[in-house]
Amino acid sequence: xxxxxxxxxxxxxxxxxxxxxxxxxxxxxxxxxxxxxxxxxxxxxxxxxxxxxxxxxxxxxxxxxxxxxxxxxxxxxxxxxxxxxxxxxxxxxxxxxxxxxxxxxxxxxxxxxxxxxxxxxxxxxxxxxxxxxxxxxxxxxxxxxxxxxxxxxxxxxxxxxxxxxxxxxxxxxxxxxxxxxxxxxxxxxxxxxxxxxxxxxxxxxxxxxxxxxxxxxxxxxxxxxxxxxxxxxxxxxxxxxxxxxxxxxxxxxxxxxxxxxxxxxxxxxxxxxxxxxxxxxxxxxxxxxxxxxxxxxxxxxxxxxxxxxxxxxxxxxxxxxxxxxxxxxxxxxxxxx
Numbered sequence: 349x350x351x352x353x354x355x356x357x358x359x360x361x362x363x364x365x366x367x368x369x370x371x372x373x374x375x376x377x378x379x380x381x382x383x384x385x386x387x388x389x390x391x392x393x394x395x396x397x398x399x400x401x402x403x404x405x406x407x408x409x410x411x412x413x414x415x416x417x418x419x420x421x422x423x424x425x426x427x428x429x430x431x432x433x434x435x436x437x438x439x440x441x442x443x444x445x446x447x448x449x450x451x452x453x454x455x456x457x458x459x460x461x462x463x464x465x466x467x468x469x470x471x472x473x474x475x476x477x478x479x480x481x482x483x484x485x486x487x488x489x490x491x492x493x494x495x496x497x498x499x500x501x502x503x504x505x506x507x508x509x510x511x512x513x514x515x516x517x518x519x520x521x522x523x524x525x526x527x528x529x530x531x532x533x534x535x536x537x538x539x540x541x542x543x544x545x546x547x548x549x550x551x552x553x554x555x556x557x558x559x560x561x562x563x564x565x566x567x568x569x570x571x572x573x574x575x576x577x578x579x580x581x582x583x584x585x586x587x588x589x590x591x592x593x594x595x596x597x598x599x600x601x602x603x604x605x606x607x608x609x610x611x612x613x614x615x616x617x618x619x620x621x622x623x624x625x626x627x628x629x630x631x632x633x634x635x636x637x638x639x640x641x642x643x644x645x646x647x648x649x650x651x652x653x654x655x656x657x658x659x660x661x662x663x664x665x666x667x668x669x670x671x672x673x674x675x676x677x678x679x680x681x682x683x684x685x
Contacts, residue, residue, distance in 0.1 A: 357396030382487025409460030
């Protein structure tokens with residue numbers, strides 16, 4: 349069996365004859381991986397951008413698949429079914445799990461993080477993580493459910509607002525798409541014309557290239573006397589944080605969702621005076637995951653424009669090089685469809 353371990357920055361250990369996973373226990377399923385997306389949180393350790401990154405592990409948490417074997421009494425999922433996997437494995441019994449906040453479980457382990465991930469041909473997962481999919485769904489497109497679930501968690505409750513989204517990578521573009529579905533005015537910022545052109549085509553009312561334009565001036569000119577109600581920062585560093593506070597209206601909401609590569613200082617006095625609502629978002633609720641499934645299964649969102657390139661699973665090293673060097677949205681590793 350094929351699997352890929354990330355051993356260090358830009359260093360994969362490729363194993364073509366890895367031991368087959370199993371045997372599975374009660375409450376588990378053996379999954380043949382279908383599509384597995386490359387997330388920004390996979391790229392940061394690969395590029396050596398995080399001092400706290402862990403190595404000697406199999407990454408991959410955005411994945412769909414086919415059930416090869418399952419042990420779960422009373423479950424309507426059977427061998428041969430296509431499924432999506434929620435990679436956040438919670439304990440199911442703590443305060444958070446009992447209050448609809450399973451993703452905040454203090455014992456939560458993420459497949460591809462604390463647990464072995466899906467950059468492989470087969471994987472064993474808890475049955476509780478599975479969502480049955482239609483037989484005719486494309487498993488490469490289905491793996492976008494996981495990042496869309498996060499985007500859904502981010503934008504839930506935001507309607508009829510003026511929203512600025514910093515970054516139009518996969519998550520930023522997905523947030524912009526869902527914001528537009530919720531009747532918001534969406535202003536998107538990036539440094540790539542390719543990604544901004546796609547954003548303008550799919551969802552954004554106005555796009556700004558911060559490399560060649562003054563984004564604060566552009567926002568002010570576009571909105572006229574109106575104000576920015578919410579800013580979503582998918583980058584999250586000292587520079588973007590400062591910019592968010594600069595353009596956000598007093599009492600507005602700042603959603604910090606990027607994975608910071610290092611800690612930085614903030615202007616706490618300015619934060620206090622403006623009565624800004626600063627929030628972070630991490631993973632997703634079960635409701636957000638279910639809604640993302642609905643969006644894609646029922647084709648409320650066209651997933652094709654979000655997939656920039658598909659590589660065979662065994663070409664994972666080429667896929668990561670492509671993701672590093674080429675402007676793209678979602679790069680997917682394909683095992684089976």
